[in-house]
Amino acid sequence: SQQGEEDPQALSIQEGENATMNCSYKTSINNLQWYRQNSGRGLVHLILIRSNEREKHSGRLRVTLDTSKKSSSLLITASRAADTASYFCATDANNDYKLSFGAGTTVTVRA
Amino acid sequence: DGGITQSPKYLFRKEGQNVTLSCEQNLNHDAMYWYRQDPGQGLRLIYYSQIVNDFQKGDIAEGYSVSREKKESFPLTVTSAQKNPTAFYLCASGRGERSPLHFGNGTRLTVT
Numbered sequence: 001s002q003q004g005e006e007d008p009q010a011l012s013i014q015e016g017e018n019a020t021m022n023c024s025y026k027t028s029i030n031n032l033q034w035y036r037q038n039s040g041r042g043l044v045h046l047i048l049i050r051s052n053e054r055e056k057h058s059g060r061l062r063v064t065l066d067t068s069k070k071s072s073s074l075l076i077t078a079s080r081a082a083d084t085a086s087y088f089c090a091t092d093a094n095n096d097y098k099l100s101f102g103a104g105t106t107v108t109v110r111a
Numbered sequence: 112d113g114g115i116t117q118s119p120k121y122l123f124r125k126e127g128q129n130v131t132l133s134c135e136q137n138l139n140h141d142a143m144y145w146y147r148q149d150p151g152q153g154l155r156l157i158y159y160s161q162i163v164n165d166f167q168k169g170d171i172a173e174g175y176s177v178s179r180e181k182k183e184s185f186p187l188t189v190t191s192a193q194k195n196p197t198a199f200y201l202c203a204s205g206r207g208e209r210s211p212l213h214f215g216n217g218t219r220l221t222v223t
Contacts, residue, residue, distance in 0.1 A: 004153075030209055042115075042201055042214030043154075088153060097208040098169070101146075101153040 004089040004102035012108045019076040021105040023089030033090045117215035132187045134202035143185035144203040196222045
């Protein structure tokens, strides 16, 4: 069952701009992960944030987690053409360690 | 280089035929997973295995079968009982519960 839902479904930005996407989920989680998928390829793990963390950074990526609102956001700063991809959030519920993926946000970075 | 290899990249089959998708990993991961991805949708879990010789059904196991005879290998068979088999299939592995997953580059199966 899909627990996470990303918003927006698609995003188009100019190179150098920031891209923000959100993920909402339904049940309490242990951790939340973000993945990137280039067209026709497998997913690549970007960042994991635990339920007791509120913010995490990795290079140009910034992830926030608000467990009271059951939501997370992924910010990509100073976007590049190579950031063009689909981005997925994945959650594992407290009582089920299997990951549940959302439908993803497709990001297009225009040169 | 360590990683997950899925083969073939593209697979075409006639309706009514069983087909087996290969997934091999050299990451020494205990856990392996099969997901299905349809256009514009997220990943749906088909089967997963936490240890050799053991596996469990995911959310959409009907029409699929797996085996886990070796730690490195987790092949998926799409049987003729699967009503809508055309999809992109992704294999993944992980160190264990709640750990990040490493994905292969997928097999695109087309059944006509």
